[in-house]
Amino acid sequence: MSDDYLPGLENVIASETNISYLDVEKEEIVVRGYDLIELAQNVTYLDIVGLLLDGALPNPDERDSIEEKLREEYGLPQNVNTILQLLPEQADFMDVLRTGISAIASYDVDLEDRSREANTRKAIRLLAKVPEIVANGYRAQTKQPFIDPNKELSYTANFLYMITGRVPTKMEEAIFDQSLIVYSEHEMPNSTFAARVIASTQSDLYGALTGAVASLKGTLHGGANEAVMAMLLEAGSEANLEALMLNKLSKKERIMGFGHRVYMKKADPRALLMKEALAELALDKNQLELYNICVLGEEVMKREKNLHPNLDYYAAPVYYLLGIPIELFTPVFLAARTIGISAHVIEQHDNNRLFRPRVHYKGPRDLHPPQQSGHLSRKDEYE
Numbered sequence: 001m002s003d004d005y006l007p008g009l010e011n012v013i014a015s016e017t018n019i020s021y022l023d024v025e026k027e028e029i030v031v032r033g034y035d036l037i038e039l040a041q042n043v044t045y046l047d048i049v050g051l052l053l054d055g056a057l058p059n060p061d062e063r064d065s066i067e068e069k070l071r072e073e074y075g076l077p078q079n080v081n082t083i084l085q086l087l088p089e090q091a092d093f094m095d096v097l098r099t100g101i102s103a104i105a106s107y108d109v110d111l112e113d114r115s116r117e118a119n120t121r122k123a124i125r126l127l128a129k130v131p132e133i134v135a136n137g138y139r140a141q142t143k144q145p146f147i148d149p150n151k152e153l154s155y156t157a158n159f160l161y162m163i164t165g166r167v168p169t170k171m172e173e174a175i176f177d178q179s180l181i182v183y184s185e186h187e188m189p190n191s192t193f194a195a196r197v198i199a200s201t202q203s204d205l206y207g208a209l210t211g212a213v214a215s216l217k218g219t220l221h222g223g224a225n226e227a228v229m230a231m232l233l234e235a236g237s238e239a240n241l242e243a244l245m246l247n248k249l250s251k252k253e254r255i256m257g258f259g260h261r262v263y264m265k266k267a268d269p270r271a272l273l274m275k276e277a278l279a280e281l282a283l284d285k286n287q288l289e290l291y292n293i294c295v296l297g298e299e300v301m302k303r304e305k306n307l308h309p310n311l312d313y314y315a316a317p318v319y320y321l322l323g324i325p326i327e328l329f330t331p332v333f334l335a336a337r338t339i340g341i342s343a344h345v346i347e348q349h350d351n352n353r354l355f356r357p358r359v360h361y362k363g364p365r366d367l368h369p370p371q372q373s374g375h376l377s378r379k380d381e382y383e
């Protein structure tokens, strides 16, 4: 047994993978051989779905076929919608999503089949249904009618439409699609690791994704995008944001949306892309003040802590301007990441080794319980 202990498994290699790798030196997020940022600038989210599931970028016919399969899987069982409606009003939307994903598992006739073909079918089913759980979960909680998926719209436009009730403009659709790509896959974050750990017991994809939802909810991970928006709104102006951030830092509080376990003092390339998207969107929507506030926040953190923004910092205001309710920012992240996590679960099932690490035990040894007189041992009771 190795004696090395690295808290938080920092820099520990936990898997071999053909899916993705963060090459921090080259500032590249390698996804199946491509640079994720270059992909986000040139292809669509459904191309990424094909790439992650099949290992190669789909041609236009193959992409259409993926979209067709997704459309065939649109729709939630009525009972699942009822479950979403029965959750209490104060339910957190990541908990709603976790419940919804857990509930649809029981409707899958392939549930116990771990073959690549069955897992791929499950991944497509999840990709079709998770956006609807996100949208319906929100609509149920806010007492609004559900919006049926619109098969005339692209996968991406339909996702936004089910949330906001409005067909997005071409520009909004393109920016949302780009955000789904940059959120789609990121090597071995806590949520993907959680999913692989679960899958390594030969548990199913739905269970692994459900565990990943719980992981992603935390503010040190996906939950940061909602916390970022809360901070930006609380500030409301550049002057206030600087004061707010300095106050938090003086109290040794973390500023959400900054820092990263792997990038550390380097920039997250995805944040830079979302910053560009924010500039475009802010200009289009006459909201340049929001863009300027964000840029100032970035400058303050660079100056005070030499920390860069991560994806969540710039994705948050982008989602805000797209009209997505703040409580859905992290659920949308999970929806986008469903494909990456599915690819990891499939890879884990294809080449499995049970995760079962050891510990450095630091507790006491050689203690004994008090020997109570009159207390019958189980053996005595049966004699």
Ligand SMILES: CC(=O)SCCNC(=O)CCNC(=O)[C@H](O)C(C)(C)COP(=O)(O)OP(=O)(O)OC[C@H]1O[C@@H](n2cnc3c(N)ncnc32)[C@H](O)[C@@H]1OP(=O)(O)O
Pocket (backbone or CB within 6 Å): 219, 220, 221, 222, 224, 253, 254, 255, 256, 257, 258, 259, 260, 261, 262, 305, 307, 310, 311, 312
């Ligand atoms: C898409 C995503 O999930 S990206 C992550 C989203 N999460 C966030 O944005 C939450 C805010 N960020 C953080 O809490 C951290 O940067 C993490 C959790 C993402 C990474 O943390 P770790 O790798 O564990 O870094 P660690 O906690 O060791 O921090 C190193 C130093 O930077 C500081 N630091 C790191 N992030 C921040 C931050 N956001 N605000 C203030 N200080 C920070 C730490 O206080 C620490 O300082 P110290 O050495 O003086 O004690």
Ligand SMILES: O=C([O-])CC(=O)C(=O)O
Pocket (backbone or CB within 6 Å): 183, 185, 186, 188, 189, 190, 221, 260, 261, 262, 310, 311
């Ligand atoms: O990689 C991580 O640890 C967190 C992250 O940025 C992501 O999941 O997108």
